Amino acid sequence: MKTFRKKDFPVAQVRRYLEPGPIVLLSSHWKDRSNIMTMGWHMMMEFSPSLFGCIIAEGNHSFEMIRRSKECVINLPTTALTDEVVGIGNCSGADVDKFDIFGLTALPANQVQAPLIKECYANFECRLFDASRIKRYNLFIWEIVKAHVASSPAVPETLHYMGNGEFMVAGDTISRRKKFKPEYL
Amino acid sequence: MKTFRKKDFPVAQVRRYLEPGPIVLLSSHWKDRSNIMTMGWHMMMEFSPSLFGCIIAEGNHSFEMIRRSKECVINLPTTALTDEVVGIGNCSGADVDKFDIFGLTALPANQVQAPLIKECYANFECRLFDASRIKRYNLFIWEIVKAHVASSPAVPETLHYMGNGEFMVAGDTISRRKKFKPEYL
Numbered sequence: 354m355k356t357f358r359k360k361d362f363p364v365a366q367v368r369r370y371l372e373p374g375p376i377v378l379l380s381s382h383w384k385d386r387s388n389i390m391t392m393g394w395h396m397m398m399e400f401s402p403s404l405f406g407c408i409i410a411e412g413n414h415s416f417e418m419i420r421r422s423k424e425c426v427i428n429l430p431t432t433a434l435t436d437e438v439v440g441i442g443n444c445s446g447a448d449v450d451k452f453d454i455f456g457l458t459a460l461p462a463n464q465v466q467a468p469l470i471k472e473c474y475a476n477f478e479c480r481l482f483d484a485s486r487i488k489r490y491n492l493f494i495w496e497i498v499k500a501h502v503a504s505s506p507a508v509p510e511t512l513h514y515m516g517n518g519e520f521m522v523a524g525d526t527i528s529r530r531k532k533f534k535p536e537y538l
Numbered sequence: 539m540k541t542f543r544k545k546d547f548p549v550a551q552v553r554r555y556l557e558p559g560p561i562v563l564l565s566s567h568w569k570d571r572s573n574i575m576t577m578g579w580h581m582m583m584e585f586s587p588s589l590f591g592c593i594i595a596e597g598n599h600s601f602e603m604i605r606r607s608k609e610c611v612i613n614l615p616t617t618a619l620t621d622e623v624v625g626i627g628n629c630s631g632a633d634v635d636k637f638d639i640f641g642l643t644a645l646p647a648n649q650v651q652a653p654l655i656k657e658c659y660a661n662f663e664c665r666l667f668d669a670s671r672i673k674r675y676n677l678f679i680w681e682i683v684k685a686h687v688a689s690s691p692a693v694p695e696t697l698h699y700m701g702n703g704e705f706m707v708a709g710d711t712i713s714r715r716k717k718f719k720p721e722y723l
Contacts, residue, residue: 366701372578373698373706374559393557396581398593398675406591406677408583439714443722486671490583490679492591508706513558513698515711516551518718521558521693524709526700529624533703537628 354456354472355433357503362475364403364497370429370475371405372397373523375511376438378428378473379409380459382466383418387459389451389470390415391442393514395427403497404482410491414446419493423481424465427497428473432510432522437472439518464498474509475502539641539657540618542688547660549588549682555614555660556590557582558708560696561623563613563658564594565644567651568603572644574636574655575600576627578699580612588682589667595676599631604678608666609650612682613658617695617707622657624703649683659694660687 371377376393395407405427409416419425430438437455444451452459452468459468462478469476479495486492503509513521530538556562561578580592590612594601604610615623622640629636637644637653644653647663654661664680671677688694698706715723 369700369702372559373700374557394582396591396593397579398677404675406581408581435712435714436717439717443717443719490589492583494675508700511706513708515554515558515693517554517713517723518715519711519713521696521711522709523698524707526704526706527620528702528704529620530703532621532624532628534628538701538703 356471357474359475359501359503362500362502364500365401367403367477367497367500368397368400370502370509371395373511374513375429376514376520378430378438378441378470379415380426380428380467380470381415381418381422382424382468383422386418387452387468388415388418388446389441389457391438398494402482405477405479405495405497407493407495408491409493420487422466424467425479425495426462426465426467426469427477427479428470429475429509430473430512432512434472435512435520438512462499469501475500541656542659544660544686544688547685547687549685550586552588552662552682552685553582553585555687555694556580558696559698560614561699561705563615563623563626563655564600565611565613565652565655566600566603566607567609567653568607571603572637572653573600573603573631574626574642576623583679587667590662590664590680590682592678592680593676594678605669605672607651609652610664610680611647611650611652611654612662612664613655614660614694615658615697617697619657620697620705623697647684654686660685
């Protein structure tokens with residue numbers, strides 16, 4: 354399976370990969386077990402500290418793992434992993450080892466116990482920053498403490514979930530940089 | 539300028555248009571003035587009630603307008619409005635009437651005072667649902683109370699902001715519907 358050569362990336366700039374709204378794979382670790390879930394409800398919340406919010410329904414096996422461990426990794430898959438993204442979202446870590454059945458490689462992270470998924474374009478290590486709205490909204494607010502991003506391609510071909518089993522695939526990139534005020538870039 | 543013929547759309551299904559992560563135009567109205575801002579930090583939070591979260595920095599002219607009016611409309615532009623999206627994000631409603639200078643049409647909404655932008659593919663009327671995290675995170679949690687969506691095309695060519703003046707443009711749509719468990723669609 355395709356893998357990427359990655360390098361450290363500034364955590365204050367991860368909006369480049371997360372603001373476009375890709376589906377992501379959230380990996381977790383708790384009591385000697387690792388798990389992966391597919392997630393589409395997320396947003397950037399702050400540049401520095403690098404805050405990232407997401408909604409994780411209680412029914413997910415990952416919910417208690419991340420609530421207890423207070424850590425996760427947000428992994429960015431490309432279209433090369435379309436079938437894995439769908440498969441991971443349609444089974445439960447209560448029943449299967451998803452790294453095993455989907456043939457994905459768990460690499461050790463630097464700052465958290467949750468594993469990096471080697472086959473993803475980027476990996477963002479997260480520590481729970483604010484748990485106060487988990488109960489009411491299933492809202493987890495994370496601080497991204499370490500980012501690993503592939504050196505190439507410059508723009509990943511990400512998947513964007515529309516519901517109903519359909520995805521929009523990232524298309525062309527266009528620049529309007531010259532029309533921006535420098536302070537708004 | 540291109541406009542769309544729209545029809546009512548179920549508010550519990552708006553994730554189809556918002557989960558893929560497009561840049562949106564937020565319109566507001568307060569004390570006889572309307573305004574528009576460009577926004578990229580947002581996510582779905584619940585199907586029913588239809589909850590939508592977004593981050594709006596205090597520096598925006600729209601911030602006080604929406605905090606006071608407790609209403610807004612989330613408008614979904616396509617690539618036909620690329621220059622307007624950039625222009626709206628690079629000037630302030632404190633200085634200019636954005637509907638006027640960008641040649642956009644304000645239509646009355648059904649449930650809120652904020653106007654619909656006629657030239658957008660979809661319009662989602664919102665009422666403020668939870669203001670408790672505005673102060674700490676600039677987080678507005680909205681209930682989408684009415685949705686208007688174009689009848690065609692089936693999939694809008696949306697813009698997805700990457701920072702640095704660059705946008706990813708929505709590409710192809712692919713379906714993996716047959717690989718989903720019915721309850722996960």
